[in-house]
Amino acid sequence: MQKANRWIGRLAGVAAGLVVSVFLGVPAKADNSAAEATYKAKCALCHGPDGKGETATGKTMKVKDFTSEEVQKTSDADLTDAISKGKGKMPAYKTLTPEQVKGLLGYIRSFAKKS
Numbered sequence: 698m699q700k701a702n703r704w705i706g707r708l709a710g711v712a713a714g715l716v717v718s719v720f721l722g723v724p725a726k727a728d729n730s731a732a733e734a735t736y737k738a739k740c741a742l743c744h745g746p747d748g749k750g751e752t753a754t755g756k757t758m759k760v761k762d763f764t765s766e767e768v769q770k771t772s773d774a775d776l777t778d779a780i781s782k783g784k785g786k787m788p789a790y791k792t793l794t795p796e797q798v799k800g801l802l803g804y805i806r807s808f809a810k811k812s
């Protein structure tokens with residue numbers, strides 16, 4: 698019995714270690730995947746999962762293609778403003794933290810056509 702308990706204790710220790718290391722490992726590469734998750738949850742409805750805005754809502758609202766030169770040429774400041782303050786029919790996302798907006802901006806930039 699004693700032996701079994703010790704084993705359980707050791708296993709629990711290993712498991713806790715794994716949980717901690719997985720948890721600590723997340724922020725290292727979270728930047729883009731967190732932004733991607735936010736984008737898919739909040740933005741893809743209108744802007745499309747690929748940023749092209751070819752969704753029903755996106756077409757109705759005539760959103761611009763994020764992969765286009767026009768959007769990619771727009772300054773970081775203007776795109777950031779559009780996200781946090783809204784623009785035309787684009788809703789303002791005031792609850793997003795500056796880091797989240799920055800992440801989303803980076804995600805939008807990643808839609809640029811690879812040339």
Ligand code: HEC
Pocket residue numbers: 735736739740741742743744754758759760761768771776777779780784785786787788790801805
């Ligand atoms: C309800 C539909 C809708 C949702 C949801 C939405 N957008 Fe938009 N978005 C628009 C529309 C419409 C425009 C164009 C506004 C204009 O130019 O009048 C726009 C414009 C933008 C622009 C500026 C680019 C441009 O067209 O000049 C950015 C950047 C942007 N959206 C990012 C986002 C991000 C990031 C999210 C999620 C946090 C998001 N949008 C969610 C509808 C939406």
